[in-house]
Each structure stands twice: as C-alpha cells, then as structure tokens.
Amino acid sequence: GEAAPPGSPWPLPQVWTKSTYPYLLDPKVFFITKLTNSKGEAAPPGSPWPLPQVWTKSTYPYLLDPKVFFITSNAENCTIVAEGLSRLSDEFNSIFKAIDDNKRHNSSLLSLRSIHLQIDSISDCNTIYPQNNDNEYYEIAIPFQSSINGRIRADTIWGAIRALETLSQLIYVNEDRELVVNATRITDWPRFSFRGVMLDSSRHFLPKNVILANLDAMSYNKFNVFHWHIVDDQSFPFESKIFPELTQKGAYSSRHVYTQTDIQEIIEYARYRGIRVIPEFDTPGHTQGFGKAFPQLLTTCYGDGDDKPFTAKLNKHAEAEILNPMQNYTYDFMKVFFREVRDLFRDQYVHLGMDEVYYDCWRSNPQVWQFMINHTFTELSQVEQYYTERMIDTIKDIGFKNIVWQDPIDNGVQLANDTLVMVWKERYRHPTSQNDSWKASVQRIVGQGYKVIVSACWYLNYISYGQDWEKYYRCDPTKSLADDSEKALVLGGEACMWGEYVDGTNLLARLWPRASAVAERLWSDPNHTNDIESAKFRLDQHRCRMLRRGIPAQPILNGFCGEYEWEMNANEI
Incomplete structure (x- = not known):
C-alpha cells in the first residue's frame, strides 16, 4: 500500500484535494480571525479604532525600516509633541524587536523614508492644557506609489496627538515578518467634544x-x-x-x-x-x-x-x-x-x-x-x-x-x-x-x-x-x-x-x-x-493591540493574540 503523507486526516473527508505545497504556521503571526459561525468582514491588519471619519485604504504596503525611516515636525520643541513622537518611536521599536533577526530578509517592498508632521497652531504648546471644545482635527497621507514620504497635518497639538495614535495603529507585521504600513489617506475629527x-x-x-x-x-x-x-x-x-x-x-x-x-x-x-x-x-x-x-x-x-x-x-x-x-x-x-x-x-x-x-x-x-x-x-x-x-x-x-x-x-x-x-x-x-x-x-x-x-x-x-x-x-x-x-x-x-x-x-x-x-x-x-458583525473583528484586533501595549483587556472572541498573549512570552505560545 501507499504510505500516508504527514497531515493525513482521519476519518477521511468526503472530498479532499491535497497537495505537497507547505505553509509555515508561525505562532507569532498566525491566529484565527474569523469563527465559522461569525458574520461580517474580517478586519485587515492595521485597522484603526475608533474608525476615522474618512478613510481611503489600500493593500499597497510600504516597508518601515528603522535604519532609514524617520519622522520630522515643525513642533519638535513642543514637549507634548516630542513626548508623543517618543511614544510612537517606542511603539515602533517594540514591534520591530518582536521580529526575530533570523526571520528578516531582504525585502522587495519600497521603503517609506519619512513622515512630516505639520501643526498649524503651536502657540503656548508648552503651557497649554486640554480644555472643552478643543480642535482635534487631523489628516494622514501615505501616498500610493507616488512618493516615499508621507505627511500628517493637524490644526492643533491635540489633533497631532490623535494622528500619532492612529498612525501607530496602522503599522503591522506582514506574513514575511516585515514591519509595514499601507498607503492610506485619512481625514478625521471627533463626533463629540x-x-x-x-x-x-x-x-x-x-x-x-x-x-x-x-x-x-x-x-x-x-x-x-x-x-x-x-x-x-x-x-x-x-x-x-x-x-x-x-x-x-x-x-x-x-x-x-x-x-x-x-x-x-x-x-x-x-x-x-x-x-x-x-x-x-x-x-x-x-x-x-x-x-x-x-x-x-x-x-x-x-x-x-x-x-x-x-x-x-x-x-x-x-x-x-x-x-x-x-x-x-x-x-x-x-x-x-x-x-x-x-x-x-x-x-x-x-x-x-x-x-x-x-x-x-x-x-x-x-x-x-x-x-x-x-x-x-x-x-x-x-x-x-x-x-x-x-x-x-x-x-x-x-x-x-x-x-x-x-x-x-x-x-x-x-x-x-x-x-x-x-x-x-x-x-x-x-x-x-x-x-x-x-x-x-x-x-x-x-x-x-x-x-x-x-x-x-x-x-x-x-x-x-x-x-x-x-x-x-x-x-x-x-x-x-x-x-x-x-x-x-x-x-x-x-x-x-x-x-x-x-x-x-x-x-x-x-x-x-x-x-x-x-x-x-x-x-x-x-x-x-x-455593523456589529464587522466591528467585532476590528475590536478584537484592537484588543490584541492593547494587550501588547500592557493593558490586560479581556477577550471578546475565541482565539488568541499570537505572540502577545498575556503573561506569556513568545517561546511559551
């Protein structure tokens, strides 16, 4: 008789189209995103929460290489903005460090070189406190193949803080263990003050x-x-x-x-x-x-x-x-x-x-x-x-x-x-x-x-x-x-x-x-x-993101968060 190939199911399925082409299942990136009895559209990686007012998204990825990527701003002397940029840098580096050195390889992706943060009003930025009815409007533009430079514009430092948080949520690790961000355009502001x-x-x-x-x-x-x-x-x-x-x-x-x-x-x-x-x-x-x-x-x-x-x-x-x-x-x-x-x-x-x-x-x-x-x-x-x-x-x-x-x-x-x-x-x-x-x-x-x-x-x-x-x-x-x-x-x-x-x-x-x-x-x-059925997948992704950032957010769906399981390091998962 013919020896059974590895991964042969028992009992035998009614219809089984098999192949010898293998996929790597890396527990650091592999997770189940949709249950068989769930409705709605699974959220693509890098989906922000809360949902921006206007979000033109794409599947075109830019590589984020910490050796070449940087962010500039016209408000770097503003301590609130500087702290926000520092938190984003820490977030960026924490994700990058989670990618094993031996899993990285020469990427074929175009690298995003820079993002410039432009804030229209920065007066009193080192003494100001948030107050009622603050302007939190911002825009993010990471162009599609037309440039290797992105930009963020905000009316005020409070809009800039919201923009940097959104940017941190757009970044993700792709199947090739690369740190990427997709080309996107966002125009955003809060519904309520x-x-x-x-x-x-x-x-x-x-x-x-x-x-x-x-x-x-x-x-x-x-x-x-x-x-x-x-x-x-x-x-x-x-x-x-x-x-x-x-x-x-x-x-x-x-x-x-x-x-x-x-x-x-x-x-x-x-x-x-x-x-x-x-x-x-x-x-x-x-x-x-x-x-x-x-x-x-x-x-x-x-x-x-x-x-x-x-x-x-x-x-x-x-x-x-x-x-x-x-x-x-x-x-x-x-x-x-x-x-x-x-x-x-x-x-x-x-x-x-x-x-x-x-x-x-x-x-x-x-x-x-x-x-x-x-x-x-x-x-x-x-x-x-x-x-x-x-x-x-x-x-x-x-x-x-x-x-x-x-x-x-x-x-x-x-x-x-x-x-x-x-x-x-x-x-x-x-x-x-x-x-x-x-x-x-x-x-x-x-x-x-x-x-x-x-x-x-x-x-x-x-x-x-x-x-x-x-x-x-x-x-x-x-x-x-x-x-x-x-x-x-x-x-x-x-x-x-x-x-x-x-x-x-x-x-x-x-x-x-x-x-x-x-x-x-x-x-x-x-x-x-x-649409709750679609929102739950985005929320589940956001929950995993909070978990990685140190917030013990409770689960809303079955499954797990890859390498970000609470109180477990990657070697234990």
Whole structure:
C-alpha cells in the first residue's frame, strides 16, 4: 500500500484535494480571525479604532525600516509633541524587536523614508492644557506609489496627538515578518467634544499606577476626559493641605491617599495624552467623607418618631451624609476647600455631583422646617434650590464652571444656564411623562436649554455574560432627538466604572475593551459604524493591540493574540 503523507486526516473527508505545497504556521503571526459561525468582514491588519471619519485604504504596503525611516515636525520643541513622537518611536521599536533577526530578509517592498508632521497652531504648546471644545482635527497621507514620504497635518497639538495614535495603529507585521504600513489617506475629527471615562477611587482606592495605565488605554481609544470621582461617603483619599483632617480621619489609611504631588503627576500624564482631568466632589449628598472630619458640616438626621440623631452605616449611603444647607459655615468651608481644588486642577470644570439628595434627612430635622418657614418654602426641593444656587455662585466666584448629575432638574430645581448636566439614570419616572427611559430624560433636559452629557447606557460596572460590549456599541446619545438644535446640546458621553466591586486588581480588565465600544460611538460617524458583525473583528484586533501595549483587556472572541498573549512570552505560545 501507499504510505500516508504527514497531515493525513482521519476519518477521511468526503472530498479532499491535497497537495505537497507547505505553509509555515508561525505562532507569532498566525491566529484565527474569523469563527465559522461569525458574520461580517474580517478586519485587515492595521485597522484603526475608533474608525476615522474618512478613510481611503489600500493593500499597497510600504516597508518601515528603522535604519532609514524617520519622522520630522515643525513642533519638535513642543514637549507634548516630542513626548508623543517618543511614544510612537517606542511603539515602533517594540514591534520591530518582536521580529526575530533570523526571520528578516531582504525585502522587495519600497521603503517609506519619512513622515512630516505639520501643526498649524503651536502657540503656548508648552503651557497649554486640554480644555472643552478643543480642535482635534487631523489628516494622514501615505501616498500610493507616488512618493516615499508621507505627511500628517493637524490644526492643533491635540489633533497631532490623535494622528500619532492612529498612525501607530496602522503599522503591522506582514506574513514575511516585515514591519509595514499601507498607503492610506485619512481625514478625521471627533463626533463629540466630550468623550469621558469615570473612575471611582472612594469605594476602593485605585493605585496611582493603575490610574496612569488607564490614561494610556484612554489615549489608545481617543478618550479626552478623565472624570475622577475622587471622594465619597466611604473614604476621602484627596489630600487637602488646608484641611488635613479630611484624609487623617476620612481616608482608609495614610497609604490610601492621593497627595497633591500624585495628583499633579496624574494631571500632567493626562495632559501629554490630550486628556482633561475633571474632579468630582459630590455635594450636598454623599458627603460622609467630609463629615468624618467635620461633622458640623452635616445635617443632623432623626429616625421616625425618635428624638435621637443617627448616622448612616458605612455601606449604606444617603441617610446621614447630607450637608447642612442652613448655615453660612457650610458655604464658607466649601469656598475655601474648592479654592484649593481650583489651584490644583487645570480644567475649567469641576463636577459638583448633586445626585441622590436624601430629603428624608432634611424632613426629619426640626431646624430645617424652621428654616423653610423663615424663607416661606413649602417644598424640600426649595431647600435644594437654595443650596444649589449658593453653591454654584460660590464655585463661579472661584473661577470654576460646573457639571452636575441630572437629579436637581428631576427634582424641579432650576440651574444656571451654563451648567452641564450628566444624564445617568437608565430609568426615571417623570410625573408628567409616560416614557421613563434615559432618552426621554435627554429630550426633557435639552428641551429646557441645558447642555447634556450621557452616561446612562454606559455603566460598565454592571457586567453580564457574553459580548456585552455590543449593547454599549448600539447606544447613541442623540438617536432619540430629531431636531439638530437639540442634538447640538449633547456634548458627548462617558463610560462609568463605579467602584463597589472594582479595585486595582480588576479595573483594567473589566473596563477594556468594553469602553472601546463607547469610544467609537463617541468619535466615529454612526452611519459608518452600525455593523456589529464587522466591528467585532476590528475590536478584537484592537484588543490584541492593547494587550501588547500592557493593558490586560479581556477577550471578546475565541482565539488568541499570537505572540502577545498575556503573561506569556513568545517561546511559551
């Protein structure tokens, strides 16, 4: 009989057209990109995330040889640009080093010699911080066979930072183990100006290195706002030099504190990645952290029919942690405290919280009732109105603009017209509406003329089995709005990661790449990003890219990431 050739299957297939032509299966480059039961178009290597607004792609590759390739810029003396170029160089070299020397050979590809980065506006580039409505427009042109030189143009340094990130994602290793980039043209800008990620460092302290790693991941996904819910009832890790008792009595321990030096480092780290840092100090509720050091700030709450005051248990918020709105001391204290915050943080905005104000506490206090009588108030919402007006005026005097959660408006409180409102309630029963969805809240609030940021459909601390990123991808902040003038009032949205069950051990894996779905929805054209079946292959590629860059992003499909498997070197795969 005839000896069976190696690789002969058993049982014998019904139809088998065999050959003796072999392919090399290199685990450093070979991976399964499409499952048999998957629909959609597999993403070609070098596919960026989020998807650019205009992307003319090709399959024509240029060789990137580190011996000849270089990037120049008219802004090399700008530290933000220089750092961005340095990060790109590190990324370039890390990929190149992964290619074994003995696998390289003389390439037949044309080498791309250079890319010039031209930034139109570079004034104050060494002192500027990202702010609301920054221009992030950029263009990338790597011509098709017509030149060995590419170019990037950006209006501002923030657009340049986004362009360099996109360029880093266009680079890939081809089948011949060559570092290449395809000829391409990209014109890109964000759909929304506010694209945020919120972290909660009160319920569980988040180590500084985890926050910095998350800022890296945010930059890989073109997020531009770090909303830092830094304190709450559970702990007060923010160092105040004016009121040191706040951390002495409110932090979990002396080790669970963000010093002002730590905070400055985080702000600068974010700045170099084009990310704003907006702190949140929630008031008048969620203030037990303040009250541990300064109990005189809080309203005394009483139980039903009981004349003895009580305090809330640590794991149950909103019962005895609400500021006293009646006394000048509260506002004087907060003015001094927020002035210190203003001197430390660089953004125009501070988040004042103002969610979940526990009316039952105010209702239980006879002094609050007397206060209402003195001011001819008939509803507790008028007490909240009084507090809100005084607090916002205080913040404006300091030089801050403010953001709040939607709760004051839900309670009938009138806010200053320039207040930004975050819609966070997935369901809310409004007394005059039968529609209780977050979309109805957006319609109602923009209908009153307020600018809105949406987070209701992006609470990523809620987890579920399977590919739950898809529901985040389907959410659109303006889909329920028909009028363009109302759509213009939606500034964007943010992914929220509350910390009841999240700390440094699981934050990054739980957040990424699920937050990447939010990133593309906030950056890209919704008309070009409505196919989940195709998006998942691009997202899977992006997940592997984040893994290689040190972010332990969890999988969304079966398979593996070639040589970039987490906690395994190439020899182990």
